[in-house]
Amino acid sequence: MRTGFDNDKYIELQAEHIRERVGQFGGKLYLEFGGKLFDDYHASRVLPGFEPDSKFRMLKSIADDVEVIIAINANHIEKNKSRGDLGITYDEDVLRLVDLFRGNGMAVAAVVITQYAGQPAADAFRHRLAGLGIQCRLHYPIEGYPHDVDLIVSDEGYGKNEYVETTRPLVVVTAPGPGSGKLATCLSQIYHEHKRGGEAGYAKFETFPVWNLPLTHPVNVAYEAATADLDDANIIDPFHLDAYGKTTVNYNRDVEAFPVVRALMEKILGQSPYQSPTDMGVNMVGFAITDDDACREASKMEIVRRYFQACVAVKRTGMGSEQVQRLEIIMKKAGVDKNFSPARSAALTREQVTGAPVGAMVMPDGSVVTGKTSARLGAASSLLMNALKHVTGVDMELEVISDSAIEPISRLKTHFLGSKNPRLHPDETLMALSITSATSKVAARVLAGLEQLRGCDAFFSVIISADDEQVLRRLGINVCCEPKFERSTLFHA
Template sequence: MRQGFDNDKYIEMQAARIRERIDRFGGKLYLEFGGKLFDDHHAARVLPGFEPDVKFRMLSSLVDDVEIVIAVNANHIEKAKTRGDLGITYDEDVLRLIDVFRSRGFHVGSVVLTQYAGQPAAEAYRRRLAQLDVTCYLHYPIAGYPHDIERIVSDEGYGRNDYIETSRPLVVVTAPGPGSGKLATCLSQLYHEHRRGVKAGYAKYETFPVWNLPLNHPVNIAYEAATVDLDDANIIDPFQLEAHGETTVNYNRDVEAFPVLKAMMERIMGQSPYQSPTDMGVNMVGYAISDDKACREAANLEIVRRYFTAAVQFKRTGEGEEQVERLRSIMKKAGVDEDLSPARAAALRREQETGAPAGAMVLPDGRVVTGKTGALLGAASALLMNALKAVTGVDDDLLVIDDKAIEPICRLKTEHLNSVNRRLHSDETLIALSITSSTDETAARVIAGLERLRGCDAFFSVIISAADEALYRKLGINVSCEPKYERVSLYHK
């Protein structure tokens, strides 16, 4: 794949910027970490070459100075809020995050339950953390937040919150998702630190929008597409323009909240160290773009993928029509349409020619391969096999998996597992291929090509199954579907 991002340059520049900000505040910095600290697949899609864990690697260069605090909203625990990408609740994700951080050598100091008001599920979770020997602090709702600054920055506001004991110069405050209270946690800590005579500061690390790219750069427009459910919008930071005469990009919620945030910092620290939302940030991702054209092209593809994801969700649930329409407007602003990827035209054409659901994939060298639903394999399985044969130079007409290996699996599904669909999903196909590879050199050669499909774009003429979509996601293949079902029925599993 064409690369557009320099990871090594990013790690070096980003670590240096954070060290600089720590020194600016006298040796202690609370860093609000927005977005995903690792597994940042959105960034990897719009900045080709960006490694999903590069932010983790960057922090690893500072590991001896880093302490992690994880914030989770008690109301989210009470409502069993779930991460859509992982399918797990926020409280479970906190435990997952702790395990991941610790496995990489990071010190996880504590968990803070924000907006805690004795919610039964949150209280049970607090006890569970205690049993797991995880230090837990409580932060409470503050009447009049965020506008009653007199109350907020007082003993009745931040003063009621537990003071989080920290021991390292860089305290990274992260969370399982938005609305967890990261900013409030940082400001509460600043209040307590300054009352104790400890010099400390605050900064924000948010990858998108990229402040030093133009407002209508596709990478920034792709961020609007990614956050369409939050109704975010990229805007020029008027405070940065007024204070420094510099045109930079931020998003509306940060700009709207800045006057209140600035007043809070003035109350806590005597004067605000920042004159704009852009001032608060430390993000250096824009400086590590090595091929702007490659990133523009990748971001445009992501905008279209977001549209099809929303359209499919609307088809499945009947909800989200406004998001679909907004994404149409976002595509228009970016100057792209539904046919941007050649995979769509190829998939729809193959379906029209064969009368069966079909898929198409754009390979790293630009070739487009297709696959259709057959007697034994679904469209996702057929496409995967054809793509693997293409990237490994195996003849497309060669049957790499013998029908005799597939038939027993089909019978197992229908005769014993009560499935109405005897065709193999893509994960089942890979298992059959893997078994065949133990005795067949060609099968072994084909399965070795899986890594070469990472980053490829696939499009299907119908909505594929959740199992197929999950398998493609694990392989790093980007999937879009036409918002229609294979069968005309009311219930689709």
């Protein structure tokens, strides 16, 4: 696929910039790490060439200087809040993060439970952490937060919070999701550091919006599309413009919160080291873009993709029409519509001919391949096989998977597992292809083409099953569906 981002350059620039910021504060920096650290697929879609784990790889490059604090809100534990993308609760994700950091040579200093007020589930999690040998610290609600600066920055405010002992120059403060208390954890730690006679500073690491790209750049507009459910927006940073006469882009909530953050830092440090929310950031992603046009096109496609995801969500749940309306406005801002991908028209046109669900995919060479529902394969499986044949140069009419591989799977599904559908789903199709590849060089060749589909865009004329979509996404294929069901029934699996 067309690349527009230099991943190696980004890792080098980002690591060096963070080191400089550590030096700015006397050798100790608390870095609030927002966004997804290990699996930033949004960034990889809008910045083609950006690897989903780039931020983590950047931290690994300076692992000897890094220590980690993971914050989790006690109320989120109590409410059993879950990550929609992973399907696990926030407290389970904390344990996942600890394993990931430790498994990659990074020290985890502690887990901080914020907003702790004796919640039973938080107590249970705290005892669980202790049993696992993970240090846990408690931070408490502060009356008048965040506006009563004098109370917050006092022994009755941050002073009541339990301090996390750290020994390394860069302390990364991360969390399972938003609202976990990362900023408050950073500032509380800095308060305690200064009470103990030490020096420490704060910075924020958010990839989007990209501060040194224009407000209307599709990369930044795509971030608005990604957060359409929050009803937030990118805006010009007025503090940066006033202080330096330079136009930069920031998130409206960060801009709104800056006066309070600056007042807190002035109270702790004597004076604020930052004149704007842009100043607080350390993001260098904009300097690693190598092909602006490629990133613009990829971002426009992401905006359209978000629109269809929202439309499908409304079809499934009956809720979220406001989000769809907001995304329609965002699409107009980016100068695109729902027909932006040629895969949509290809899928809908062929569906009219076949009378059954169809999938279409834009290939790395720009051509479009389709796949129709057949007696043996569903639309997703058929599209996957045709796409693999295309990228590996195999004749489209050739039956690559043997009947001896497909028939036992179909029989297992219908005779023993209670399914009424004998057609193979993508995961079942890949299993059958793998079995066939043991005795067929052509099948082995087709199977080897999977990596070439990473980053391709697929569109389906109906809403495909969540399982089918998940398999395609795991292959790195971006999926959109027309917001309609295949059957006129009330229940859809």
